[in-house]
Amino acid sequence: MRIFALSIPLLLGGCQASAPDPRGVKGNETLLTVSASGKAETRPDEARLQLGVQSIAPTADEASRGNREKMERVSAALSRLGVKPDDLQTRNLSLNRIDYGRDKGRFRAENIVEVTLRDMSRVGDAVTLVTEAGANVLSGPDLRISDREGSTRSAYAAAYRAARSRADAYAGAAGLKVKRVLGIYDGGEYAAPPYLYPRPVSVEQSAAAPPPPVAAAPFNPGVTTSEVRVRVDFALGE
Structure with a gap:
């Protein structure tokens, strides 16, 4: 009787269905994981410049006043170009005594703003x-795309198409077919354009008088390449 009683649970256990594969594939399917990338090229539609004025004078009041007057002229020039107040952001305001070099004992005032230009044809004119x-402090432009997500949409589509094409090739070589998509995992964007930080100017450059009028600086926005990655899990079967 004891032997019979022990056999019942063993028999019932053998009749239970096996647990589903946590990866999502069925018993007659093969899991294939494919990683792929896609690219898209978009012309930048924003240019960000960091520019401003640095002034040196015998007193703090003279340095501050002179810097303010120059900055007002710079702001007026930007306004004539159609730059709106919301596209101007102050990045640095400073006034300090110089304790080294030939200007020791004098005062330096600096006002730096970041300007967002949305008309790419006016970037050279703005400079x-x-x-x-x-303006005697200038850095940039940092070229950007206002709708970054929209610009990468075609790159994501290209990445998935590349993954599916590769999966079909693997399946065909193995005598199988792609039955189902088990999961799509976004690998994100990479190789983004680097941000350009302002290059410091020397005291000699800052103290110099503005240069004579010249023709507009040459400027070419080119195109920005967005590259994204994706990982896709496929179920292969006969």
Whole structure:
């Protein structure tokens, strides 16, 4: 009787269905994981410049006043280009005594703003006009795409198509077919354009008078390449 009683649970256990595969494949399927990338090229539609004025004078009041007057001329030049107040952001305001070099004991005032230009055809004009107005600190442009997600949409589609094409090739070589998509995993965007930080200027450059009028600086926005990655799990079967 004891032997019979022990055999019942063993028999019932053998009749239970096996647990499903956590990877999502069925018993007659093969899991294939494919990683692929896709690219898209988009022309930048925003240019960000960091520019401003640095002034040196015998007193703090003179340095501050002179810097403010020059910055007002720079702001007026930007306004004539159609730059709106929301596209101007102050990045640095400073006034300090110089304790080294030939200007020791004098005062340096600095005002740096970041300007967002949305008309790419005016970037060269902007550089020329603000320089003529008195700007002597300038860096950029940092070229950007306002709708970054929209610009990468075609790259994601290309990445998935590449993954599916590769899966079909593997399946065909193995005598199988792609039966189902088990999962799509976004690998994100990479190789993004680097951000350009302002290059410091020397005291000699800052103290110099604005250069004479010149033609607009040459500028070419080119195209920005967005590259994304994707990982896709496929179920292969006969």
